[in-house]
Amino acid sequence: MIQFSEEAQRSYERILSHYPEKRAALVPVLALAQREFGWISQEVAEYVGGLMGYPPADVLSVATFYTLLRKKPVGKYHLELCRNVSCWLMGTYPCADVIKEKLGVDRSQITPDGKFSWDFTECLASCDTAPVMQVGDRYFENLSPERVRETIEKLANE
Amino acid sequence: MNKILLANTDKPGQKSIQTYRERNGYKVLEKALGMQPATLVEEVKTSGLRGRGGAGFPTGMKWSFVPRNSGKPTYLLCNADESEPGTFKDRLLLERDPHLLIEGMAIASLALECHLSYIYMRGEFGFLEEVIETALDEAYKAGILGPSVMGRDFALDIHLHMGAGAYICGEETSLIESLEGYRGYPRIKPPFPATSGFLASPTVVNNVETLCAVPWIIEHGGAAYAAIGTEKSKGTKLFSVSGHVAKPGVYEVDMGYPLMDFINNEAGGIKDGRKLKAVIPGGSSVPVLTAAECEGVLLDYESLMKAGSMLGSGGMIVFDETVSMPAALSVIADFYAHESCGQCTPCREGTGWAAKLLRRMVAGEGKRSDIDLLLKVVDNMEGKTICPLADADVMPIRSFLTKFRHEFEACCN
Numbered sequence: 001m002i003q004f005s006e007e008a009q010r011s012y013e014r015i016l017s018h019y020p021e022k023r024a025a026l027v028p029v030l031a032l033a034q035r036e037f038g039w040i041s042q043e044v045a046e047y048v049g050g051l052m053g054y055p056p057a058d059v060l061s062v063a064t065f066y067t068l069l070r071k072k073p074v075g076k077y078h079l080e081l082c083r084n085v086s087c088w089l090m091g092t093y094p095c096a097d098v099i100k101e102k103l104g105v106d107r108s109q110i111t112p113d114g115k116f117s118w119d120f121t122e123c124l125a126s127c128d129t130a131p132v133m134q135v136g137d138r139y140f141e142n143l144s145p146e147r148v149r150e151t152i153e154k155l156a157n158e
Numbered sequence: 159m160n161k162i163l164l165a166n167t168d169k170p171g172q173k174s175i176q177t178y179r180e181r182n183g184y185k186v187l188e189k190a191l192g193m194q195p196a197t198l199v200e201e202v203k204t205s206g207l208r209g210r211g212g213a214g215f216p217t218g219m220k221w222s223f224v225p226r227n228s229g230k231p232t233y234l235l236c237n238a239d240e241s242e243p244g245t246f247k248d249r250l251l252l253e254r255d256p257h258l259l260i261e262g263m264a265i266a267s268l269a270l271e272c273h274l275s276y277i278y279m280r281g282e283f284g285f286l287e288e289v290i291e292t293a294l295d296e297a298y299k300a301g302i303l304g305p306s307v308m309g310r311d312f313a314l315d316i317h318l319h320m321g322a323g324a325y326i327c328g329e330e331t332s333l334i335e336s337l338e339g340y341r342g343y344p345r346i347k348p349p350f351p352a353t354s355g356f357l358a359s360p361t362v363v364n365n366v367e368t369l370c371a372v373p374w375i376i377e378h379g380g381a382a383y384a385a386i387g388t389e390k391s392k393g394t395k396l397f398s399v400s401g402h403v404a405k406p407g408v409y410e411v412d413m414g415y416p417l418m419d420f421i422n423n424e425a426g427g428i429k430d431g432r433k434l435k436a437v438i439p440g441g442s443s444v445p446v447l448t449a450a451e452c453e454g455v456l457l458d459y460e461s462l463m464k465a466g467s468m469l470g471s472g473g474m475i476v477f478d479e480t481v482s483m484p485a486a487l488s489v490i491a492d493f494y495a496h497e498s499c500g501q502c503t504p505c506r507e508g509t510g511w512a513a514k515l516l517r518r519m520v521a522g523e524g525k526r527s528d529i530d531l532l533l534k535v536v537d538n539m540e541g542k543t544i545c546p547l548a549d550a551d552v553m554p555i556r557s558f559l560t561k562f563r564h565e566f567e568a569c570c571n
Contacts, residue, residue: 026339065341066322127400137284
């Protein structure tokens with residue numbers, strides 16, 4: 001049985017206090033649950049639904065709409081490479097080739113050590129520093145195949 | 159050139175409330191606290207400011223649609239869901255001058271008699287969450303926000319609400335639906351948010367850049383703002399330029415500034431001495447302009463409209479002569495297919511079909527007849543959906559196919 005840590009419980013209550021109606025807190029609470037439990041599994045949907053008073057199917061119908069709410073586990077470092085116009089112009093795909101080669105897994109697969117996974121993503125609003133990839137709350141900008149290689153090596157040692 | 163929005167974004171320490179106040183920050187809010195809400199709305203109307211998110215609707219008029227005696231609270235929602243490909247101007251304001259936004263929101267709240275407001279920021283901007291939360295905390299501690307704004311009899315709460323990854327939530331009714339805790343399906347209008355928006359109450363949704371222009375307008379007067387720009391496009395506008403230019407970035411120019419001067423001067427010209435091929439002037443959803451069409455075009459609503467494109471969000475993407483237009487369009491079409499919310503059939507099916515046809519063409523497996531089939535598909539999407547996402551796919555597709563048809567024909571059998 002999963003449960004919020006004390007700190008997450010405090011965050012949960014703080015989030016609720018920001019809205020005149022509880023329902024409005026659902027997406028931020030799901031984001032909190034994801035930070036806490038890694039991804040939005042059936043169990044997490046049931047837990048959040050139980051906490052807030054919504055059926056798990058309702059919770060999942062919301063979670064499945066939003067790409068940042070993960071419907072399956074990702075690696076400790078989930079590399080999301082922008083493939084939109086400006087990044088594409090500046091060379092996204094050569095960077096993707098390096099990611100694939102370095103990690104040895106295809107998109108949305110996790111490396112056997114659980115450390116990495118990767119996928120394409122849409123515009124990250126960082127087109128002046130294209131190509132760009134996001135890892136957690138960090139942006140890695142002005143990428144080149146060489147920089148992608150260095151970044152992955154650095155992350156592997158973090 | 160006037161610096162209204164980026165006046166302080168390059169100065170050190172601008173993020174902190176102390177520095178912001180040393181540079182006269184929150185002085186305009188103090189002034190606004192002594193003004194009537196109706197006067198504030200009038201000033202913004204006089205300024206001619208139009209929504210900077212992409213639609214370009216007059217801001218003062220939007221504010222004036224809010225009923226004053228509905229018996230329900232009024233909400234102000236700041237749209238910081240910046241996701242239109244090629245657009246990264248709001249990010250700069252959020253990152254470098256968060257208090258300017260808070261001051262703009264506070265003044266707008268006075269004008270709208272709003273006491274609870276949200277910044278809806280896209281989830282991918284997680285790295286900015288701390289910047290905004292810190293600025294809000296500072297504003298609460300300084301008594302700028304809270305039960306008594308700057309010691310006056312006016313309560314205002316502003317909270318940050320993080321989105322969770324959905325382009326469509328930048329559309330105002332989708333944003334509201336999402337903020338209420340549901341799938342971000344756009345709503346049928348009417349009713350318009352001004353009368354029935356967040357929690358069925360009067361709601362105004364304004365873009366970050368729009369709200370950041372408000373303090374200057376109240377400080378200098380609407381007429382001073384209206385003196386900048388062209389007859390119908392007032393003030394300054396941020397353009398975020400990317401692609402094949404020497405100096406990609408965010409630049410503030412007066413409305414009516416020549417497009418080619420912008421590319422050659424501000425953006426440093428085409429990279430590596432190559433030739434210009436095409437420009438998408440306002441985010442990937444607006445019609446593309448050929449290099450020849452760019453000559454003489456001014457960066458304002460009317461001039462770009464006359465040239466067959468749109469100002470949009472000001473997200474400018476520049477293509478040099480090496481770009482394959484079918485390949486570029488395929489990238490754009492994949493985006494809209496991915497981001498369609500799936501609510502309306504013409505969009506859900508049409509964006510998918512369009513993306514598939516284009517992928518087939520780029521792979522060299524297309525037929526000549528696919529070009530006309532694609533044009534037929536977009537005819538069946540345009541204007542047939544609840545929100546403009548389908549149109550946002552139609553505009554690039556139709557303009558690319560029409561203006562660069564030979565390139566599409568060349569990759570078809």
